[in-house]
Amino acid sequence: MPIRHANALLDVPVYPAGRSAPLADRIGRLLSSTGDVIFVQAEAILALEAVATSIARPGVTAVNIVTSPYGAYFGAWLRRAGATVHELVAEPGQPAGMQALRARMDALPAVDVVAAVHAEAANGVLNPLADIAALAKARNALLVIDAVASIGAHPLDVDALGIDIAVIGAQKGLAGPAGVSAVAMSQRAWTHVAATPDFAPSSLSLAEIRRTWLDRGRGALPGMPAPLEFWALEAAIDRVEAEGIDNVIARHQRAAMAARAGLRALGVEPWIADDxxxxxxxxxxPVPDGIDAQALIDGAARYGVALGAGFGNTEGRLVRLDHTGAKAAFDSVLAAVIGYGAALVTLGMAVDIGPAAKAVATAWVAPRAGD
Incomplete structure (x- = not known):
């Protein structure tokens, strides 16, 4: 129901304790996970830090794949807790190379943890999750996946892939709230957590969440849950289930292909060349040579289009066309491509916007495999 007045955000009724467990189960079904799903009552960056802090200890060897600043953060948290971390750092705005990852893991006598981001909203990278999972399985390593952005935009079968820990947020592909996140945990993950020194009370202790919620029968959530965030999360899951998770994913996939087709019709190759x-x-x-990134962003803004800036090692080198959540829609993709092209024209580049608009429309209505 649309909010018609700001007061609708105030005096929100308490989220009933009895709804928390069914909500966790619904999230588990979206993830195709039969493990435990727990809530971290904060934005997903805290959930990721809690995972790293709860699994790292002296003697643990981790291979951490870094394809954005978020991967770098995760490695720093693992080190802080005492783990030995070997990082595979990808080229700026590019996915991890499997040959390099295999070589890195083969050079180590043992690997206890493999960690990676699935899909990046920071730069548009999609890491080869099935290949990463296979390498982790071959070394009997705990597999930790940051699926905060990818859930709802890409297929994610936690059980089939053997993912031990998957962290999600609702604010990206699920188009939900940012103030609460969830973690899917396998029994093997809990065994690993149980072997880590407990540092509760702490917001970063997964062991404490288990004791105070799972072990008590998943009744009232510990602490002071934010009702607005939980009602919003439930509403987001309602909407996803009504559309169907496969349809939500397909809509995101269609948006990506249309955006990439539009760029190529402009004569611009996407930053990540491999679809x-x-x-x-x-x-x-890309931000073309001789053009200032902020000028490009400002130019698109004059046409009502918000381009995202590069982040971390891609700052000033690329801009992001956003088609996440509700923006995974034809009008949003068309506007982003045209806005990017129009900004280039105003900055002196010769691009033809007409063919780009046609390419977006053609790609949007093109049948997909399986249709």
């Missing part, structure tokens, strides 16, 4: 290595959340487009 299979590009996420369905955002499409990254």
């Amino acid at each position: 299979r290595a590009a996420s369905a959340l955002v499409t990254s487009a």
Whole structure:
């Protein structure tokens, strides 16, 4: 129901304790996970830090795949807790190379943890999750996946892939609230957590969440849950289930292909050239030589289009066309491509916007495999 007045955000009724467990189960079904799903009552960056802090200890060897600043953060948290971390750092705005990852893991006598981001909203990267999972399984390593952005935009079968820990947020592909996140945990993950020194009370202790919620029968959530966030999360899951998770994913996939087709029709190759290595959340487009990134962003803004800036090692080098959540829609993709092209024209580049608009429309209505 649309909010018609700001007061609708105030005096929100308490989220009933009895709804928390069914909500967790619904999230588990979206993830195809039969493990435990727990809530972290904060934005997903805290959930990721809690996971790293709860699994790392001296003697643990981790291979951490870094394809954005978020991967770098995760490695720093693992080190802080005492783990030995070997990082595979990808080229700026590019996915992890499997040959390099295999070589890195083969050089180590043992690997206890493998960690990676699935799909990046920061730069449009899609990491080869099935290949990463296979390498982790071959080394009997705990597999930790940041699926905060990818859930709802890419297929994610936690059980089939053997993912031990998957962290999600609702604010990206699920188009939900940002103030609460969830973690899917396998029994093997809990065994690993149980072997880590407990540092509760702490917001970063998964062991404490288990004791105070799972072990008590999943009744009242511990602490002071924010009712607005939980009602919003439930509403987001309602909407996803009504559309169907497969349809939500297909809409994101269609948006990505249309955006990439539009860029190519402009004469611009997407930052990630391989369609299979590009996420369905955002499409990254290069900032051409001789053009200032902020000028490009400001130019698009004059046409009512918000382009995202590069982040971390891609700052100033690319801009992001956002087609995440509700923006995974034809009008949003068309506007983003045209806005990017129009900004280039105003900055002196010769691009033809007409064919780009046609390419977006053609790609949007093109049948997909399986249709």
